[in-house]
Amino acid sequence: MTTFRTPAQDVEPLAAARTADCATTMSEEAFRAFYELTSHGLWAYLLRTSGDRRLVDDLLQESYYRLLRANVVFESDDHRRNYLYRIATNLVHDGRRRPWSAAGSRVDVEQAQASSDDGTVEVRAARRLDVARAMGHLTPRERSMLWLAYVRGCTHEEIAGVVGVKVASLKSLLFRARRRLAGLLEGRVS
């Protein structure tokens, strides 16, 4: 077990309490390795599930902070990663009253496409726009389930754990979410 260390640590008067409170089960080296492995995927997940580009950096920081502070013994990196996604999902769902704002994420992805030299840029950018817009019509839970199932390739048990539903219900929930997204992508649902 190690603790966070900062230059200001000597100045504060409540050192004992702080040391006890800052304890984490992850060393800085292990955290760096884990962050390199997970941060890009988590950022993409947060972007698509929250729908707000301006929030994603804060959500990412908060997710890792809560992971570091979690009093949980992780059996493996997969377990740790699933727990991280669970934290991120809860953060996004907690803020679900905020209006969906696909505009920010849409512009970002469009810019990324424009920087490519690929001849089919416009077609691909249009498709990305469709995905962003279609995801905007889904509930946060549906977005999470679909992303976890089809981008991350999680099992039903893992998805149920992250999203907080029963495994038995997941199959039908995932079916409905998939049907809705497919319909939106095909322009069948307004």
Add this chain to the structure above:
Amino acid sequence: MTVRDCAREAEVAAAARRGWLSAQDQDVRQHVSQCAVCARVAHVCEALVADQKAVRMFLVDNPLPSAGQVWRRAALRAQADGVQAASRPLVWAQGVAAAVVVGLAIAALGAVWPALTEAFGRVGSGLMPPSHVADGALRLLGSVVPGRWAIVVGGVAACVAVSPAVVYWALRDERRP
């Protein structure tokens, strides 16, 4: 009746994520052409994976904060949270003390109120409608609880009445976990 699932869904999703690269994936693709459920799985999966690639491409030009930055920010935040957690009992004690002081002040005021109203009466001022209310309240209390106990009970009641406001004041900066 709508067919909701297919035993090869996971296989199809995995192949779509890979981009249908391996020879085995071609067999899966053949299945997709004959299965409506798997066709939808493949469609959704391809769209989402392509979208993820676009987002990752965006991150090439817009890099994320480094692991060190995230670690340092987390350390500072943990430090601030630790200090706040350690000082929380002090804030509570301050709140309780403030409630007691306010309660005792109100009780003391209640105790001397008859003398004050008598003094005001002697001066001849007729502008004391609140005193009638306070007198009435104390008389009512006195009829229920005899003697000096009325003052004590009044003080406790005042503490109880003021406590929520004081606790709110003490905890107004507390953040949600």
